[in-house]
Amino acid sequence: MSHTEKEATLYRMSTAEHQCPYGLKTKHLLKSNGYTVDDQLLTSREETDRFKEKQNVQTTPQVYINDKRIGGYEEVRKHLGKPLPDPDEKSYQPVIALFAMTALLAIAASWLAFGSFLSIQTVEWFISFSMVVLALLKLQDVEAFSTMFLNYDLLAKKWVPYGKIYPFAEGLAGLLMAAEFASVISIPVAFFIGSIGAVSVFKAVYIDKRELKCACVGGSGNVPLGFISLTENIMMVAMAVWMFISMF
Known part of the structure; x- marks a missing residue:
């Protein structure tokens, strides 16, 4: 895997009132899998809304790898080959x-x-x-x-x-x-x-x-x-x- 494939850009909401938990989880997930993360903070609701409108997305965080949009936390897990927990799966x-x-x-x-x-x-x-x-x-x-x-x-x-x-x-x-x-x-x-x-x-x-x-x-x-x-x-x-x- 080349060096560029191990770099990711993360856009996540982080304001005085709200720090997106899924943004933090996504950042940790990427770093723990060897990615260098360009952490782009959206520091206000207005900035977040502008980002979503510009990128034509409904939610944040959003991750880009090699200029390709991967998506949010669940999409990043899929991209990395991590199993997604099934909320309906029975468990002891x-x-x-x-x-x-x-x-x-x-x-x-x-x-x-x-x-x-x-x-x-x-x-x-x-x-x-x-x-x-x-x-x-x-x-x-x-x-x-x-x-x-x-x-x-x-x-x-x-x-x-x-x-x-x-x-x-x-x-x-x-x-x-x-x-x-x-x-x-x-x-x-x-x-x-x-x-x-x-x-x-x-x-x-x-x-x-x-x-x-x-x-x-x-x-x-x-x-x-x-x-x-x-x-x-x-x-x-x-x-x-x-x-x-x-x-x-």
């Missing part, structure tokens, strides 16, 4: 990130409390912390969650308000379990919602063979309904059973 990344962080949080709490990274309490905290964070994600938009939940939850299909009650019940049970307080409330709540959830997911995925999105991380997630969703519910049931046994 949200739940993997969630469980990884709640596991690390439980380990940190265990170290602070007992001077040990791993104990029975660590596992209990991991499950209860996970329940709280999962409830938090659902509570960001209860309406969207309850709508997605109706696709597969057996009780919610019979009694629609259950979809809006669920995240509050999950959060309450998780908080009480983390504090080991009011087990008479947390144990039956976790067992109830976990059992119904497990049966609902198993039926939808393994009996009915339906391909659905899981509402576990809220109504806007693209997590496939399946093993991870089933595990979430089984964890709640197991935690409830374990805490019930520990009472005696």
Whole structure:
């Protein structure tokens, strides 16, 4: 590749009120791929509008390589052969990130409390912390969650308000379990919602063979309904059973 092919001119909006995030991302993308960037700042709305009118484009940033217009951030990614993320693609990344962080949080709490990274309490905290964070994600938009939940939850299909009650019940049970307080409330709540959830997911995925999105991380997630969703519910049931046994 010749030297000129590694030079790019970038026009991006950068004013006291607004610095275009996609302009910054495009600049970083070009430089990280070996391009020398001629960074042309459009320092006012008027200058930006004049540039768009002159170049007959609708948006900025705009990138030119070898005097040829490539386009904005997404077009530059395509030009460089970088895969574009599909907003509709199903992914386990949200739940993997969630469980990884709640596991690390439980380990940190265990170290602070007992001077040990791993104990029975660590596992209990991991499950209860996970329940709280999962409830938090659902509570960001209860309406969207309850709508997605109706696709597969057996009780919610019979009694629609259950979809809006669920995240509050999950959060309450998780908080009480983390504090080991009011087990008479947390144990039956976790067992109830976990059992119904497990049966609902198993039926939808393994009996009915339906391909659905899981509402576990809220109504806007693209997590496939399946093993991870089933595990979430089984964890709640197991935690409830374990805490019930520990009472005696």
